[in-house]
Amino acid sequence: MIIGIDDTDSNDGMCTTYLGALLLDELQAYGTVETLPLLIRLNPTIPYKTRGNAAVALKIRTDCPEKIRAHVVSRIEELAHMECEKTNPGTVFILEKDYERLSPVLKSFLEKAIRDVIEIKEAKNLILEFGISSKGFKNGRGLIGALAACGAMLNLETWDHTFEHLAYRQKESWGTPREVEKESFFEADRKTYPGTWDTVDIKNRLVVCVPHSADPVLFGIRGENPAIVTEAAALIRAEPVERFAVYRTNQGTDMHLLSVSSIAYIQDMHSYRLEGVVSGTPRTISGGHVIFPIRDKEGNEIDCAAFEPTKNFRLLIRKLRPGDRVALSGSVSSGTLNIEKIEVKAIASLYKEENPECPNCGKHMKSSGQVQGFRCKKCGTHAASKLTCEVKRDLTTGLYEVPPCARRHLAKPLVREQKSDLNIHPAR
Structure with a gap:
């Protein structure tokens, strides 16, 4: 059977992946884990999310599905932050006999959950129509992610994936400052990059794989395969770990991006790839954010932003000028595209007037009067x-990205790009 779970955390703590790791151990009393668990990031622009908008799925071979269902529900009731208004857990159970029937349905649902906006009613109607075993808590918003995670498990071969080694803190340490040796993360990066990425931000001298919230995660190492993330995790020197889990995930895949032919079709709460021509000189506004407009072939315009957390990436954006042709990736909120990557495709020629040089001495001449x-x-x-x-x-043409400290979960790092014909500038 496949188990999907979502929305057990809050802004003040807990983590759905921790519950997944806990259940991986506990459910072995009722069966055998068949494959790595899944961590599926959903649409990053959804305003209802708590923190990372992640759902999990587990696949278990068992003879007692009802016992597993009861155990999962009891663990959600015990650990989920139900007191938080934004925490609305949901869990879904799919038996093997229904895999083939539900696979295409939940594949479509998965893609929509990552790229579009889904109402709770839509998830509940799907559950009712196909007779899916489920349990929603409070308004049941977590049923959306739970269904999507099951859809990912049913269609493993159809989507790009990476891996994350997640280490969890001992319970008595939750909510206290994390004790980690910063230099060990840089050491792990030196020994495993480019097989791992986003462990540290070298240019900004930051460790980026250690969260700052009160959740149970100690650190998370992301990479191309289970062996390399486990190798990197073994190099980390930090406080004692209660447990760990290696998740297969859609992080770092650009799975959230939609291609769009016209800016006129762009909507808030969606993420896009789009091309256009810079139509105004970048300007720095209050807070250090850099904004500039681009225009498509039809004359439609949209503002694009490199926000302050993108740090040195803003230096590149400030070099753009009207007439430069660019391709952008990012999410749209309040009518502005939050840039994740930019390809400078063509650089406009700019001209200026200056006083002529003397052919004898090479110095610039002076005006003799009007x-x-x-x-x-x-x-x-x-x-x-x-x-x-x-x-x-x-400025040179090529593909650029925000630094690791500003990277969103789903954004594909340039170290994973296989386009040899492009001039690629990975952020380190």
Whole structure:
């Protein structure tokens, strides 16, 4: 059977992946775990999410599904932060006899949950229509993620995936500052990159795989396969670990992005790939955010933003000028695209006028007065007018990304790109 679970955490603590790791151990009393658990990130723009908007799925071979169902429900009741208004758990149970029947239905549901907006009613109607065993708590919003995670488990071969080694704190340490040796994360990165990524942010000297909230996670190492993330985790020096789990996940895959042919079709709470021409000089607004507009072939415009947390990425964005052709990836909120990656496809030629140079000494001539041309004071040479010359641009074409400290869970890091024809600039 497959078990999907979502929305057991809150902004003040707990973590659905911790519950998944706990159940991985406990459910072996009722059967055998068949494959790695799944951690599925859903639409990152949804306003109802608590923190990372992640659901989990487990696959167990068992002869006593009802005992498993009862155990899972009791654990959710015990550990979920029900007192939080935004915590609305849901769990779904799918038996093997229903795999083939539900696989295409839940595949579509998975894709919609990651790229679109789903109402609770839609999830409940699907459960009712197909007779899916489930349990919702409070308003049952977690049923959306639980169904999506089951859809991912039923369709493992159809989506790109990475892996994450998640280490969990001992319960008595929850809510206290994490005791980790910072340098050990940089050591792990040096020995395992590019097989792992987003462990640290080298340019900003930050450890980015250690959360700051009160949840049970001590750290999470992301990478290309289970062996490499486990190797990196073994190099970390930190406080004692209660348990760990290696999850297969859609993190770092760009699975949330939609292609769009016209800016006119863009909606809030969705994520896109789009192309356009820069139509205004980037400006820095209050808070250090950098904003600029792009225009598509139909004349539609949208503001694009490199927000302050993107740090040094903003230096690149400030170099853009009207006429540059770009392709962007990012999520849209309040009518503004939050940039995750940018491909500078073509750089516009810029020109300026300047005083002519003296052909003898090479110095710039001075104006001789209105409509009197220019004269070199040293050599006495003359010129009739200013010269138009091309401005040298401090920008090269290629694919750029925000630094690891600003990367969203689903954004595909450039270290994973296989496009050899592109000039790729991975952020380190």
